[in-house]
Every structure is written in structure tokens, then in C-alpha cells.
Amino acid sequence: MPELPEVEVTRRSFADRIVGARVVSLRLGAPLRWPLGCAPESLVGRCAGLVTRRGKYLWLPLSDASASSQHPGGGLLLHLGMSGSLAFTQGDTAPPAGRHDHFDLQTTQGLLRLTDPRRFGAVVWSPGLDAAPASTLLARLGAEPFDAALTPAHFHAALRARRTAVKTALLAGDIVVGAGNIYACEALFEAAIDPRTRCDRLSRPRSERLLAALRATLSRALEAGGSTLRDFRDAHGAAGAYQSVARVYGRAGLACTRCTGTVRRIVQGQRSTFFCPGCQKR
């Protein structure tokens, strides 16, 4: 579920409400992908800074002004995995923790709660963004899709060095981050490129078209508030609307919206790929 647009929508929905808040208490539910990596009590009293995003990770800075602190910087690296969502509830209205609520951060300004049925998500303490474990987890990430430094020339050069299918490369996130299965399929459809095309066979104009299509797809999803294919909600609990405009994702067997063909489902790297063989060419 949560690809870059959903993660960014989540960030925007609570960043300005949690900034400046002090940590009051923590509650840990069932284990997530990795252990928290610190004693929960050690975070009490820390002050939340501005939430930032890198790829599909969120970084919540938690600073400690006290002189005794070993890590005055530090913060929590958050990931929503496949089924996670964050809610930030102000006041005393926070519902009691449910079966899938696995992390609560009670602050002076509200409760930040991670709900994650599949528990592929993560909340990890790191003494800094440039220190392990955060730096290790972020080390392999490719360029941010909207970074101006990611030029068509750079993108094409990165693709030329690979032999995998272009869909697989988009998903891997080590050239450019942000696309998950839905947006990778949608961007390839928009660029009219067959998802099985080898990266090193993509011409410069076609790779440029793909980069533009990826950016357009992610921007539109962001504007729509993200996709809600199953259960995505932002930190206010609002659902997204983008799934209603998916052109190929989840549409196997249905008519293509651009040509007379039929959308097909194949499997690449154990993941479903949806595309139209009529208008997406190698």
C-alpha cells in the first residue's frame, strides 16, 4: 500500500501538529520488522522536530536538551511496510489500542500510533540520520524522484548499466525511489513501455519519457491524497482517491483505456505486473 505518495501524504498530515511536542510515554505492541533499538523510557522528555521523508521512510527527530544525554540528536526512523498507517490524535480522543496497533508515542500534543496488521513496518531508534542504523537502511536508496539532480541523462545512464526488466528496476528503488507496485505499473503504462523491457535496451528518449511519466504519476497520486486500495489512511484518518484512476493496476482482463487491447497480468520477481500488450512496447 504505502508508496511514496502515501508516505508523503502521511508526513504532511501530522508533521506540523507533532513538531515541538514532548514525549510522555511509549507503548510497544507485537514485534515489528526490527526491534526499537533503545530503551523506551530513554525517549521520554525528548522533543519532536520536523518530520522528513527519504524514499518511503519517515524520520522523526527527537532531540534531548539535557546535558546527560548521550545522543542529543537522534530520532525514530519509521516505515509503513505493506500494511502500515500512522494516526496522530490530538486531545483525549485516542481510542484504546487495538489488535493491530503496535506502536504508540504519547506526546504532549497528541498520540502518534502505528497500525500495521502485517507488521512489515518498522520503528527504529537511531542516534542520527547519518548514523547507524538509519544510515545503513537509507544507504542503498536511489534518487528522490523530484530531485532536480536526477536528470534524464543520469537516469538513462543508470538504466544502461542494468540488464533486469525495467519494472523490476523501478521497484528495486536503487536508481529512483518512490514507486511501488502500483505506480511502477502505472508509470510504465503512461510511458507506453513494456514492463519486461531490459533496462539496457531502453533508448534515451524512452527513458526520458519514463522519468517524466513516473514523476507525473507520483504527482497526481500525491494531489489525490494517495491510493486507498485496501486500507490506507493519512494521520487524520482520511482515505485517498487515486485507486479510482488506475489505468492498468488490478485491471487484468479489462479493456485498455487507450487502445482496443486487454490489460494483462504477468509475474515479475514474484510480484504482479499489469500492462497492456497493445500499447506498451519493448
Add this chain to the structure above:
DNA sequence: CATAGCTCCTGACCGC
């Protein structure tokens, strides 16, 4: 080294 496959976990859905 690049690449392919496996894996974590729960829930929804489908066919019988």
C-alpha cells in the same frame, strides 16, 4: 559484482 529468490505476518477473497 549483479541478480534472483526467499522471507517476515495477517487478512481478504475465491472455489468447493
Add this chain to the structure above:
DNA sequence: TGCGGTCAGGAGCTAT
């Protein structure tokens, strides 16, 4: 209605 099988949006880890 119940049961078993299949599939699901991520991404780090391990083997080749």
C-alpha cells in the same frame, strides 16, 4: 457457513 489454497501495496537478506 466452513475450510484450504492463493494472493497482497515492501525491502532486507542470502545464495548463486
